[in-house]
Amino acid sequence: MSLWQRMREGMSRTRDALVSTIDSLVRRHGASAEMLEALEESLIEADIGPRLACEITGRLRQAGRLPGEAQELRRLLATILVEELSRHTAALELDDRGGEPPRAVLLVGVNGSGKTTTAGKLAWQLRREGKRVILVGADTFRAAAQDQLALWAQRARAELVRGAPGQDPASVAFDGVKAAQARKADAVIIDTAGRLHNKSQLMAELSKVRSVTAKALGRAPDEVLLVLDATTGQNGLQQARVFLEAVSVTGLVMTKLDGTARGGIAFAIVRELDLPLKLVGIGEDPDDLRPFDPAAFVEAILDVAPSS
Ligand SMILES: Nc1nc2c(ncn2[C@@H]2O[C@H](COP(=O)(O)OP(=O)(O)OP(=O)(O)O)[C@@H](O)[C@H]2O)c(=O)[nH]1
DSSP: OOHHHHHHHHTHHHHHHHHHHHHHHHHHHOSSHHHHHHHHHHHHHTTOOHHHHHHHHHHHHHTSSOOSSHHHHHHHHHHHHHHHHHTTBOOOOSSSSSSOSOEEEEEEOSTTSSHHHHHHHHHHHHHHTTOOEEEEEOOOSOHHHHHHHHHHHHHHTOEEEEOOTTOOHHHHHHHHHHHHHHTTOSEEEEEOOOOOSSHHHHHHHHHHHHHHHHHHHTSOOSEEEEEEEGGGTTHHHHHHHHHHHHSOOOEEEEEOGGGOSOTTHHHHHHHHHTOOEEEEEOSSSGGGEEEOOHHHHHHHHHSSOOOO
16 A cells, blocks of 8 residues: 555544535535634534634635635645644654764653554664664563563564663663664664653653663764654643653654544644654554655545645
């Protein structure tokens, strides 16, 4: 299946909801003020966030003559959404930045958000490019998390550095980076714990993992990615802020976009957090982690290419 088809399939729940709603609004209200009001509500329903939904309909209002045909309206909307997302997109900094290998990626985020899966998929993809990759299990709190990472290491044929139960996560990260340097690996991917029951402890732990990783590397980690579960919707924003207080994040990964009809959350999150969305998870296969491409994403949820 081509990348484009896979993105379409992954986003089908959001697309089905948005396209049928917009088309029926246009059928019911035509190109009218009522239609725009109803459209604003539908965008909020799709989790785009009230502020952005209001801005979008404001822009449509200003655009002058509204298209009376649903597909044209979706095309206009797509143009506005691509423009919005493009302001908050960036590629992973794994190849084209200075500094000696290994490139280091730290994954942070709440339990169950998809960190381990993202680490595994990323390792799998880098391995496919012929890179030497070390996966590091710095979640020493949950043995199951380490076992899951070990399975991914096997699947990706990546090497694994895992901590002993109860070991200081920062020391595991340090060992992982040192092992990657000694083995001349291209990339080291560090999976961390994300329990939120004790916020100050988690924050202290994460900032120590980051600073010890930086010390072992001799520079800041190339990427500190905050992994967010799209199915938690607006609640994810609150959780994200806790992590942002603890570590300086270089980008976002949004997982499980295939599991929601409210994929508009991607817009709300990048807008509210003002951080680039770098990767999206659209399924459980190793290939279902994708660099974020605003035009492909918007086309997949609105079923039209943006007007040029
Ligand atoms: N459908 C779908 N499932 C995903 C995606 N990403 C992760 N998952 C699933 O989400 C569940 C949780 O993912 P994990 O990678 O274990 O999450 P985690 O953040 O590492 O969780 P802890 O190990 O508990 O900290 C797993 O069942 C994954 O297979 C995605 O993009 N789409």
